[in-house]
Amino acid sequence: MRGGGEEGDRRYPPTQRSGVLGDAYAVDTGARDQTPVLALGLRGIVKTYGALRANDGVDLTVRWGEVHALLGENGAGKSTLMNVVYGLTRADEGQVIFDGQPVRVSSPTDAIRLGIGMVHQHFMLIPTLTVAENIVLGHETARRGLIDLRAACQAVTELAAHHGLEVDAGARVADLSVGLQQRVEILKALYRGARLLVLDEPTAVLTPPEAERLFEVVHQLTASGRAVIFITHKLGEVMAVADRITVMRRGRVVATTSPGESSPSELARLMVGRPVLLRVERGEAHPRDPVLRLEDLTVEDDRHQVAVDGVSLEVRAGEIVGVAGVEGNGQDHLVEAILGLRHARHGRVLLGSRDITRDTTRRVLIQGVGHIPADRHAAGAILDLTVADNLVLSRYDRQPFARWLIRQLTAVLEHARRVISAFDIRAESPAQPLGSLSGGNQQKVVVARELDGDPRVLVASQPTRGVDVGSIEFIHQQLVRRRDEGMAVLLVSSELDEILSLADRVAVMYRGRLVALLAGDDIESERIGLLMAGAA
Amino acid sequence: MSAAAGWLRGLLLPLVSVLLGLLAGAVAVLLSGTSPIDAYVALFQGAFTNTNAFPETLVSAIPYVFLGLSVAVGFRAGLFNIGGAGQLFAGGICAAFAGYRLTGVPAAVHLPLALLAGMLGGFVYGAIPGLLKARFGAHEVITTIMLNYVAANLTDLLVNKGPMSDPHTGSPQTPQMLLSARLPIIVPGSRLHLGLFLAILVVPVVWFLVERTTIGFRIRAVGLNAGAARAAGISVGWTMTTVMGISGALAGLAGAVQVLGVSGVLTPSLSSGVAFDAIAVALLAGSNAYAVLPAALLFGALKSGASFMQLQTQVSADLISIVQAAVIVFVAAPLLVRWLFRLRSVPAAPVSITEGGLGQAPPREGVA
Numbered sequence: 001m002r003g004g005g006e007e008g009d010r011r012y013p014p015t016q017r018s019g020v021l022g023d024a025y026a027v028d029t030g031a032r033d034q035t036p037v038l039a040l041g042l043r044g045i046v047k048t049y050g051a052l053r054a055n056d057g058v059d060l061t062v063r064w065g066e067v068h069a070l071l072g073e074n075g076a077g078k079s080t081l082m083n084v085v086y087g088l089t090r091a092d093e094g095q096v097i098f099d100g101q102p103v104r105v106s107s108p109t110d111a112i113r114l115g116i117g118m119v120h121q122h123f124m125l126i127p128t129l130t131v132a133e134n135i136v137l138g139h140e141t142a143r144r145g146l147i148d149l150r151a152a153c154q155a156v157t158e159l160a161a162h163h164g165l166e167v168d169a170g171a172r173v174a175d176l177s178v179g180l181q182q183r184v185e186i187l188k189a190l191y192r193g194a195r196l197l198v199l200d201e202p203t204a205v206l207t208p209p210e211a212e213r214l215f216e217v218v219h220q221l222t223a224s225g226r227a228v229i230f231i232t233h234k235l236g237e238v239m240a241v242a243d244r245i246t247v248m249r250r251g252r253v254v255a256t257t258s259p260g261e262s263s264p265s266e267l268a269r270l271m272v273g274r275p276v277l278l279r280v281e282r283g284e285a286h287p288r289d290p291v292l293r294l295e296d297l298t299v300e301d302d303r304h305q306v307a308v309d310g311v312s313l314e315v316r317a318g319e320i321v322g323v324a325g326v327e328g329n330g331q332d333h334l335v336e337a338i339l340g341l342r343h344a345r346h347g348r349v350l351l352g353s354r355d356i357t358r359d360t361t362r363r364v365l366i367q368g369v370g371h372i373p374a375d376r377h378a379a380g381a382i383l384d385l386t387v388a389d390n391l392v393l394s395r396y397d398r399q400p401f402a403r404w405l406i407r408q409l410t411a412v413l414e415h416a417r418r419v420i421s422a423f424d425i426r427a428e429s430p431a432q433p434l435g436s437l438s439g440g441n442q443q444k445v446v447v448a449r450e451l452d453g454d455p456r457v458l459v460a461s462q463p464t465r466g467v468d469v470g471s472i473e474f475i476h477q478q479l480v481r482r483r484d485e486g487m488a489v490l491l492v493s494s495e496l497d498e499i500l501s502l503a504d505r506v507a508v509m510y511r512g513r514l515v516a517l518l519a520g521d522d523i524e525s526e527r528i529g530l531l532m533a534g535a536a
Numbered sequence: 537m538s539a540a541a542g543w544l545r546g547l548l549l550p551l552v553s554v555l556l557g558l559l560a561g562a563v564a565v566l567l568s569g570t571s572p573i574d575a576y577v578a579l580f581q582g583a584f585t586n587t588n589a590f591p592e593t594l595v596s597a598i599p600y601v602f603l604g605l606s607v608a609v610g611f612r613a614g615l616f617n618i619g620g621a622g623q624l625f626a627g628g629i630c631a632a633f634a635g636y637r638l639t640g641v642p643a644a645v646h647l648p649l650a651l652l653a654g655m656l657g658g659f660v661y662g663a664i665p666g667l668l669k670a671r672f673g674a675h676e677v678i679t680t681i682m683l684n685y686v687a688a689n690l691t692d693l694l695v696n697k698g699p700m701s702d703p704h705t706g707s708p709q710t711p712q713m714l715l716s717a718r719l720p721i722i723v724p725g726s727r728l729h730l731g732l733f734l735a736i737l738v739v740p741v742v743w744f745l746v747e748r749t750t751i752g753f754r755i756r757a758v759g760l761n762a763g764a765a766r767a768a769g770i771s772v773g774w775t776m777t778t779v780m781g782i783s784g785a786l787a788g789l790a791g792a793v794q795v796l797g798v799s800g801v802l803t804p805s806l807s808s809g810v811a812f813d814a815i816a817v818a819l820l821a822g823s824n825a826y827a828v829l830p831a832a833l834l835f836g837a838l839k840s841g842a843s844f845m846q847l848q849t850q851v852s853a854d855l856i857s858i859v860q861a862a863v864i865v866f867v868a869a870p871l872l873v874r875w876l877f878r879l880r881s882v883p884a885a886p887v888s889i890t891e892g893g894l895g896q897a898p899p900r901e902g903v904a
Contacts, residue, residue, distance in 0.1 A: 341766065362769035371767065379767040384760045393757070394768040397750040405749045 037100040039064045039196050039227035040085065045094035047080050054080040055091065056251035062196070062227050067218055069230045069242035073271055073468035074439045077251040078231050082198050085229075086118045087111045098196070117194025119185040121201045127174035132156040134173055135188045160187055164220055178328070179210035186217065197221060198229045203237055207326045208496060208529035215241045233271070233469075235264040235278070236497070247271055272469045280476040283484070285504040287316035291488035292338070292369075292457045297347035299330070299337045307333035309512035310347065315457060320479065320489040322503025324496065324528050330512035331492045332374060335461050338490075339371050340364040351457065365394050370455030372446055374462040374492070376439075380446045383435030387427050388416035390434045391449050423448040424474065440471030447475050457488040464498060476502060496532075500525055510534045550820050550827070552873050554834065557863030564858050565851055575851045582844025583837035589844070591726035595798065597836025599624075601735040602790035603814030604821060604828040605742045606783045610676075611823040612746055613779040614759035619665060619680025620787045620811030622687035623658040627788025628795045629691060630657030632710045632802035633700065635717035635795065646716040647796070651734075654792025655785040661687065662784015663777050670773025676780065692804045700802070709801040719797035729797035734789075736829070742786070743825035755779045787811065813839075816864045835860065 040062040047055040055077045062068045072078045083089040085096065087105040096103055098114050105111050111118070125134050136152040143151075156169040165183050173181060182202060189197055199218070203211040218228050218241060230241060238245055239259045247255045247270040255270050268276045292315040299308035308330040315321045325331055336342035338349050340361040349357045356364050365371070373379035381390045392401045392412055400411040416430035425444045427437055434442055443464070450458060460479065464472040479502060483489055493499050499506055506523050508516045508531040516531050518524075562572035583593050603620050610617035617623075631654030638646055665679040694700040696708035704711075719729040746752035757765040758775045766772050790810075795802050817835055821827035838860065842853035866873050 339767070360769070360771070361766065362771070365769045373764075373767050375763075378761075378763045380764060382757055382761040382764045385757065389753070393764070396753050396757075402750045405751060407748055407750055407753060409748070 037064070038062065038097070039066075039099060040229075041095075041097035042081070042085070043095040043097070045081060045084055045091045045096075047077075047084060047089065047091050053251045055084070055094075058094070058248070058251070058253055060246055060253065062229060063244075064195075064227050065222050065225050066243040067222050067228045067230055067241055069232060069238045069245045070248065071232060071235075071238055071245055071267060071271060072248035073233055073470075074466055075250075075468070076248040076271070078248055079200065080251075081248070082118065082200065082229065082231060085111070086116060086198060112192045112194075115193050115195040116198070117189025117192060117196070118198040119182065119189060119200065119202060121204060123181050123185050125173045125181060125184060125188075127172070129173060130169065131167055131171050131173060131176070131184050131187075132169040134184055135159075135169075135191050137188075139192060156187065156191070159191055163187070163190060163217070163224075165217060177210075178205045178326075179207070179213070182206070182214070183217075194226070196227045196229070198231070200231045201233075202230070203232065203234065205327060207533045208525075209533045209535075211237070234497075235267050238267065239264060249273055268469055274470075276469050277473050279501045280473065280480055282480045282502070285319045285483065287319035287504070288486065290314045290316045291352060292490060293348075293350040294334075294338070295348040295350065297334070297337060297349065298345045299333045299342060300345050301333060306345075307512050308337065311509075311512075311514045312347075313507055313514065313517075315488040315490050317456070317488045318483060318486045319504045320483050320491050320502050322499040322506045323490065323492040323509055324499045324503075324506055324532055325494065325509035326532050327494045329509045329532075331461070331494075331509055333512075334509070335371075335374070335459055335492055338364075338459055339369065365453075368454075368456035370450035370453055370458040372450050372458070372460040372463045374465065376443055376446060376466065381434055381442060383442070384433055386416075386431050387420070387425070387434050387437065387445060388412050388430040390445050391416050391419055391430075391452070393449060395453065419448045419452055422452075423478075438468070439466050440468040443467045444471055444474065447478060451478060451482060455487065457490065458482065459490045459492070461492040462494065463491070464493075464495070496525060496528060499528065508532055546822065549870055549873060550822065550831070550867060553820070553863050553866035556866045556873065556876075557859045557861075560862035561855055561859035564855060568851065570849055570851050575845055575849045575855065578845040578848040578851075579838070579841040579856075581841070582848075583841030586844060588726045589840065591723045591728035593833070593837045593840040594732055595727050595729070595836075596839045597832045598729075598731045598735045598797070599790040599794055599810050600814055600817050600832035600835050601828060602738065602786050602793065603811055604817035604832050605738065605825060606786035606790070607815050607818035608821060608823040608825065608828060609742060609746065609755070609779060609786065610783040611818060612752075612759050613755045613776060614762065615666075615669075615676050615776060615779060615783075617662065617665075617680055617780060617783045617787075618677060618812070618815060619662065619683050619784070620790075620814055621807040622680065622684040623661045623784040623787035624791035624794075624807050624811050625687035625691045626661035626784070627654035627658035627791030628802050628806045629687075629694060629700070629791075630654050630788070631792030632713065632795050635713035636711045638717070639714065641716060643716040646714065647719065650713075650717040650796055651789065651792050654788045654795075656788070658788015658791065659781040659785040662787065663781035666777035666780025669780075670776045688804065688807070691802065691806070695802055695804060702801070707803075709803045711801070713796055713800050717796055718800065719793065727798060729793075731793040731797040734793065735832075738786070738789070739825050739829055745782070746825065751778065813860065816860055816867075819864055819867050 038061050040060070042058055042060040045055045045058040046053070058077065058081055070078050080089065084091045085105065087107045087110050090106065096105055098116065103114060105114065132149065132153040135156050140147045141151050142148065153169045160167050160169070165187055167180055167183050167187065173184060176184065186197070202214060206214060218230065222228055232238060242259055244256060244258050245262065245267065246253055247267060249271060265278060268278055294311055294313045297308055297311045298306060301307040311334060313321065323331055333342060337344045340359050340363065344357055348355055351367055351369065354367065356367060377383065382393065389412065392415065395401055396407065401408055413430050420427055420430060423444050425448065426441050434445060447463060464475050467475065479489055491499070491502055500523065503523065506518045506528060507514050508528055510532065511534065565572040565575045582589055584590050603624070606620055607617055631650045634650040634653040638649065661683065665676045665683060668674040668679050669676050692708065695710050700710045702709055702711040719731050721727070721729050722732065746755060754770050754775045757770055758772050762772050791806060794806060813835055817828060817831045820831040838856040842856045845851055846853040
């Protein structure tokens, strides 16, 4: 969509609104008078959803030329705040000042016109179009009603070269790696003249080397005078990339600081509101017999491409085996094959001495496999059902939760009360819909359900994704405790920190293959990071 | 929010939708040059106060109960069964066959048997699209529509000089049902039959099935989140097949009740749009089994009052189609109704922008 009449003849490079410098790509840093003008000033932003005050009087100042990290747990109000800035929601109260001017941002179109760009966590790209087409979409240069693709390609290539964001302008987006797709998103924002760039959890989908590269890009952007707001909940990242840090908790700003003045544990304390163990205490593992064995397992994806390529792995009772890897390297398919959610094309899955390769999911679960699915919303739980129902989701038809075909609701509620208190789940009542709980508590329900069934082996896939630091601590402690009690745990995680702090042995997956199996002192962050990126 | 308040809130939307639907109908009547008040008074008289009007309204409401439940059960599993017409025919064919061919059986056995035959016919006919969806991913909306044609034409084939036709009449129909298979009349002088009790009885049964049994739990789990249901070991395909079968059985029961209670014969006009209206009944009821009862009564009343209204005021009986359609539009577009009446939250106040100082406020340091 074109930005209206006055933008009708807008051409690349985008016009800078607040001043023209020699360099077409540089940004007016606002040094027009003595007092430096701020890139963004938020004053007393309030946004409520029903009874929830998602933003409760938030003040924020972002200077030109700085990377400003916005740190907070899920539900702290970071996304709401940025949606206000980007015009996706309207604040109930408060004031937005951009580049020294009070502004009214009531839609993303307004935001883009002002020079505010946003890269969402889930990319807004059209996979079948080329890089150049995606970037110029909505701001196309037309010649006699036709899009001038050559001009678009050239413009994009120039822009990319200038910012050191090399990417093949003619490539189809679908063929690009996730890291490159993100680069396209950043270019798209820059093409539209973004001077303030909001990056929403940008490293969630990146390999460690890709993340490093992103940090460089971010610093380049700020060096040219732009401002970057970096939303994250990862503490290490904040320390590495930020110039200043604003920490939010429960809709309020609790602190503004900088990496030099703070530390990861201090930031964690600010985020959670109490001291947090960043790394769970964990003694030596005492592994016993193998419980879960994968033998030369090969699995295809929906398009019959090999997604898991001859993986053999053993998980013993009393140990946590971590499967590290960037998302999309076959881990999901591996887990699905173990659970009977997907057929293995080749190879075997053994539980103890039993071959469960061809068993239905139901049979697999009954025989003692617990499963924490990677995607809580799509597979882990049913938000519209009650907490109690979710706690028996895989056992709803067994004693004592059902007799014959009749559900025994008293037993279900009784069970829920017990589990809720045992796992410290913050719920008002077992009969409330799961969706009304916080993300962390929802995940605790899933974890509690699986652990309560006392499985012989637990397949935990991204067990702490989208979960607050406090709940992460709890879930990690639970996993270690169960390990010590003799449970076999297969931990699949794309969070390197999680693997490092929990796993006794680490299998690294890259493009469907198990590229390394590390133990002891070999479990070391840099090495795993390289393996994850395919550098063996 | 207390349970009662939530319940009332749930009631508000359908009630408002019905009123808006009647209002839309009134506008149509006004445009045709008649007084809407006269039309609605006649409609009311024709549905409730005239001689035998209320029993007749109930007669019309009975199939809506079964069919409304049929659609509602499908909705709970996230399936849109618009094959009610076909399943109704399947049930009608089976019930009719049992009703006139089974001789020498006492009513206490014959009637239940004929009803059961109808349910079975509907079950099988409903399970087919369920199975097709589970096995091949064929969308149930497409397959059920197609199967509607199949069933309607099959009925025609059977009763129009076919193997089930009555050799003694020229018209396309089966022989009369035996008395032992007929649903007895419960209000003398009217057409109101025992099917009323059956309809009232089946509502709590369906409610219990959905809300209190393991099958119902599976149905709801699949409907709310098929992915999570699958991960929890619930067979999604099997559940879809079962729920389509159950939905079909309820539609088949409607067919059986119409044949055994009202017409006494099976004719190709058995469905006559009632199955499609039932989609509206289920929507209005929000797929709640108990709410199907009042919704069915409303639709029954509209249907049975329409002809008297036409007779009395020259307003076409088609008016009720307008009312029904408008009701559905409002039910299906709750946001529209909320907006019209400013129900629930008032839109957020616009961001207040004041002239402010530029960056005077020092950034907060430390814990605020």
